Amino acid sequence: MNFKLRHIATAVCVTASMVAASAASAEDTIQMGAVLSLTGSSATVGEDVRRAVDIAVDEINDDGGVLGKKFEVIVEDSAGNTTSALNAARKLVSVDEVPVIIGEYSSGITLPMAQYIVKEGVNHINVASTSVKIRDLGDTAFNLIGLEDAGNKFSSSDVYSQGMKRIALIAPNNAYGQGVAEGFRDEYEKLGGEIVSEILYTEGQSTYRRELQQMARTKPDGYVYTAYPQEAAVMNREASELGLQNDPWYGILLSMCLSDTPDDIAEGQIGMEVGSLRGDKGEAYKKTFTERHPDGMKSSYTGYAYDAVMMTAKAIEQAGSTDVEAVTEALKEVGQDYEGVTGEITFDDDLQRIDPPYDALISKDGEIVRR
DSSP states (O other), rough: OOHHHHHHHHHHHHOOOOOOHHHHHHHTEEEEEEEESSSSHHHHHHHHHHHHHHHHHHHHHHTTTTTEEEEEEEEOTTTTTTHHHHHHHHHHIIISSEEEEEEESSSHHHHHHHHHHTTTEEEEEEOOOOOOGGGGGGEEEEEOSSHHHHHHHHHHHHHHHHOEEEEEEESSSHHHHHHHHHHHHHHHHHHOOEEEEEEETTTTOOOOHHHHHHHHHHHOEEEEEEEOOHHHHHHHHHHHTTTTTGOOOETTTTTHHHTTTTTTHHHOOOOOOOOOOOHHHHHHHHHHHHHTTTOOOOOOHHHHHHHHHHHHHHHHHHHHHHOHHHHHHHHHHHSEEEEEETEOOOOOOTTSSSSSSEEEEEEEEEEEEOO
């Protein structure tokens, strides 16, 4: 055999060995999937959630794994865009054949990705997106988090109670932002409030100075906004430079709005958030998280991701297999009075969490804490 043919034969053998080893490894491992924004404008939140996933996996494996095997979450990067998220989901469904996938973050990405996952008959657990359209995803779509209608009712009441009767509102021009703007407006006006300026901004701009100046000209009692981390950081910096932060600023999903904003600019800003941690389990989780990551949590979504992973592992154990239909039924059973780090979790008949928690928050001394 000549040198070239010998090289080809060796390469084929090595490749075959790698495939065989991979298959053997998969047989020894129980897997689920996650699509997270590890790069792009929401990377800070995506990395925060990945840390939660890692903590859950380590705890599950320290406790013996699942079905006597090692447990693993295959994490794919959405890069903060729909195309990458769909490609990641296709891999998890068709190549890795996982029974459950969690993620993404932005509703505009989660919705088409989850529609594909559910169409393929795989379970999806929403841990971060708040569009009310999450409710309509289908028979294998579970939701752990409060959606916009409940959030808008909470935030509008909170804003009004702070004495802001005339406000300027800015939100992203996508499915999430449009839902917030419309829902908040409806709830706020019911209370007697007036929105004197409403702007839906284009994502990814290098500056929002023109939009901010337009809002300021209406002389509102305060500013209400929701924005993804990098864009919110630009808005907050420019609002500070323009002197607009002398008036109250209220962030809808405050941890998202401030995760990339310097502490000195964020100081004193108020807002709301999907409720984060509750009870003794929540405190224990927070302790573990901060011991491993002294910089602390950057968002309120880590607890939801942790709960989703823990519930999936329990459901697979209860089902006795990774068969998708069996896991679906087991998830329904697990999701009845489940004590998670985000509080009690009970799914209704549409697989939506009943009475999801919310928090009223303030940025104080470099931390986002409850008011």
